[in-house]
Amino acid sequence: MKAPVVLKSGKNFYLVSEFSGELHTHKGIIRLEELKEKDFGDTIRTHLGVEFKILPFRASDFFRLFKKAPTPVMPKDIGMVIAHAGLQPDSLIFDAGTGSGVTAAYFAYFNKYGEVVTVEKRPEFAKVARENFRMAGLKNIHQIVGDAVSIADCFKKEFDLVFLDMKNDVEMVPKAHSMLRQAGFLAIYNPYIEQTRAVYEKMLDAGFKDVEAFEAIKVNLEFKRVGTRPFVNIFHTGYIVMGRKV
Numbered sequence: 001m002k003a004p005v006v007l008k009s010g011k012n013f014y015l016v017s018e019f020s021g022e023l024h025t026h027k028g029i030i031r032l033e034e035l036k037e038k039d040f041g042d043t044i045r046t047h048l049g050v051e052f053k054i055l056p057f058r059a060s061d062f063f064r065l066f067k068k069a070p071t072p073v074m075p076k077d078i079g080m081v082i083a084h085a086g087l088q089p090d091s092l093i094f095d096a097g098t099g100s101g102v103t104a105a106y107f108a109y110f111n112k113y114g115e116v117v118t119v120e121k122r123p124e125f126a127k128v129a130r131e132n133f134r135m136a137g138l139k140n141i142h143q144i145v146g147d148a149v150s151i152a153d154c155f156k157k158e159f160d161l162v163f164l165d166m167k168n169d170v171e172m173v174p175k176a177h178s179m180l181r182q183a184g185f186l187a188i189y190n191p192y193i194e195q196t197r198a199v200y201e202k203m204l205d206a207g208f209k210d211v212e213a214f215e216a217i218k219v220n221l222e223f224k225r226v227g228t229r230p231f232v233n234i235f236h237t238g239y240i241v242m243g244r245k246v
């Protein structure tokens, strides 16, 4: 078994990047050298005797265990974009801004034979994302540090999907139209309604078709002895506007 691995006890998860030193958890200290003799599915104990299950680091852990710089997009929203765009695994994707790299990582993971170009203007965030991509073993991501608005001019009509989660997204809309191949999709994520309306209108102006604005709300079910009811951890994350170049 090789690093990285995930240690799980109840609802607590830890990402371990090397099998040396100590991991201080809120349930006690784990000597990481002991992991060298273990396999996935085994358990390891803290000095207080609490067991942690050893699991592989998978895409389902990206959102939970990536180091966070700016707030990442949640899997429920990324999943909507991937399905709505009918993403094929050999696509060319433009992602701006990179932020913590969660969106770019999911795009790269589900785009095994393709490439992701991700652009971030703040070098310190790009560094966090780079480390996340390395931990996740993702090799099909190309990082650019700079302003996506000017970098967009360097690309031709070659992208299958452009995803924007950044400032100046309205300004990016016509540029995204030029960068997309025929039948390619633009998806824009925004936490606020005013900005969502602005990009929606700009997408219509720029010639995008089938433009839709929506929100994905995840409602969990709580099963109790007295009955079952819905509960929502986080009600609102962001609005997504999607349109197609046809």
Ligand SMILES: C[S@@+](CC[C@H](N)C(=O)[O-])C[C@H]1O[C@@H](n2cnc3c(N)ncnc32)[C@H](O)[C@@H]1O
Binding pocket: 070, 071, 072, 073, 096, 097, 098, 099, 100, 101, 102, 103, 104, 119, 120, 121, 122, 125, 146, 147, 148, 149, 165, 166, 167, 168
């Ligand atoms: C909310 S974060 C993106 C989170 C990312 N989608 C994720 O899932 O981890 C927005 C990022 O856009 C970057 N940004 C804002 N304007 C930008 C621009 N014009 N060019 C490149 N990056 C930009 C910010 O620095 C920030 O890191």
